Amino acid sequence: MKLTINKIALALSAFAVLASTSVFGVSYAAGAKSEYKMEHVHWHFNGPRGSYDRAAVQRGYQVYREICSACHALDYLSFRHLGDKGGPYYDKAYKNPNDNPYVKAFAADWTIKDIDSETGDVIERPGTPADKFPSIFDNDAAARASNGGALPPDLSVIVAARGGGADYVYNLLTAYGLDAPKDLKLTGGLYYNPVMEGGAIAMAPPLADELIEYAPIEVNDHGTIKTIPAPVATVEQMAKDVTEFLAWSADPKMEQRKSLGFATMIYLLILSVLLYFSYKAVWRDVEH
Numbered sequence: 001m002k003l004t005i006n007k008i009a010l011a012l013s014a015f016a017v018l019a020s021t022s023v024f025g026v027s028y029a030a031g032a033k034s035e036y037k038m039e040h041v042h043w044h045f046n047g048p049r050g051s052y053d054r055a056a057v058q059r060g061y062q063v064y065r066e067i068c069s070a071c072h073a074l075d076y077l078s079f080r081h082l083g084d085k086g087g088p089y090y091d092k093a094y095k096n097p098n099d100n101p102y103v104k105a106f107a108a109d110w111t112i113k114d115i116d117s118e119t120g121d122v123i124e125r126p127g128t129p130a131d132k133f134p135s136i137f138d139n140d141a142a143a144r145a146s147n148g149g150a151l152p153p154d155l156s157v158i159v160a161a162r163g164g165g166a167d168y169v170y171n172l173l174t175a176y177g178l179d180a181p182k183d184l185k186l187t188g189g190l191y192y193n194p195v196m197e198g199g200a201i202a203m204a205p206p207l208a209d210e211l212i213e214y215a216p217i218e219v220n221d222h223g224t225i226k227t228i229p230a231p232v233a234t235v236e237q238m239a240k241d242v243t244e245f246l247a248w249s250a251d252p253k254m255e256q257r258k259s260l261g262f263a264t265m266i267y268l269l270i271l272s273v274l275l276y277f278s279y280k281a282v283w284r285d286v287e288h
């Protein structure tokens with residue numbers, strides 16, 4: 001009897017492993033097109049103990065701010081999220097991210113449309129940490145009008161929204177410039193991109209080598225400020241960094257969740273050991 005239960009358990013777990021790998025395989029293959037091979041990037045944040053590379057997320061914010069924000073919004077993000085625990089500019093000294101000087105400076109760098117509470121007039125003012133990232137266009141129609149009829153999607157959760165996740169976004173940004181297959185008709189305003197469903201995308205290649213100049217990054221490493229020199233802003237570097245930023249924006253609480261998961265595993269392990277010994281102790285004198 002015992003043996004059969006074991007066998008069933010074994011068969012079930014083998015089935016689970018097979019099912020999970022094949023499902024993963026299918027969703028991954030869906031992003032890749034005929035001859036283009038999706039490049040798999042070794043992301044820091046993958047795996048049960050993975051965490052975001054803070055310097056990369058910070059550089060990624062710079063790429064978003066200086067390039068992508070001309071067309072794409074981040075509807076689910078407020079400036080203060082940049083300074084939240086797990087965020088790229090979190091600083092222990094500023095438990096309240098609204099006081100974080102980086103967050104304040106970034107927010108003030110954006111213009112927010114508001115209503116004057118006394119006159120009711122529409123006014124423009126600098127952003128504050130409590131503001132949401134503003135929409136670039138007043139509405140979808142305006143966004144389409146500026147982009148040849150195509151709507152630039154909101155990027156806050158795009159990494160979670162596309163099969164292939166971070167690899168999809170990275171490959172989408174780096175796969176421009178290849179020769180389109182002869183049978184693909186690219187009408188005006190469309191570009192060949194083998195990662196995009198159908199191979200045609202209405203987004204012009206947003207990145208070009210050294211389009212921006214990276215600022216060096218200061219990180220507080222247990223009380224000492226370390227400066228991470230700025231890498232050269234190649235297409236690949238910017239694509240990696242902005243993808244890391246968008247991975248964070250899609251799942252800002254990932255690190256906390258993983259460390260809680262890890263603590264829970266340790267707790268369960270200790271509990272199992274204790275239960276084992278108490279079982280031994282309770283049944284010690286009983287014949288069984």
Ligand code: HEC
Nearest residue numbers: 067068070071147150151152153158169201202203206242
């Ligand atoms: C000049 C405007 C413009 C800029 C700048 C721009 N995009 Fe886009 N983007 C678009 C448009 C338009 C689409 C919709 C394309 C379509 O549907 O064919 C799009 C689509 C996308 C998509 C979704 C593709 C899909 O699977 O549907 C991603 C991801 C993306 N952009 C990321 C970025 C990133 C990251 C940057 C900055 C490095 C950026 N974009 C800069 C206009 C822009």
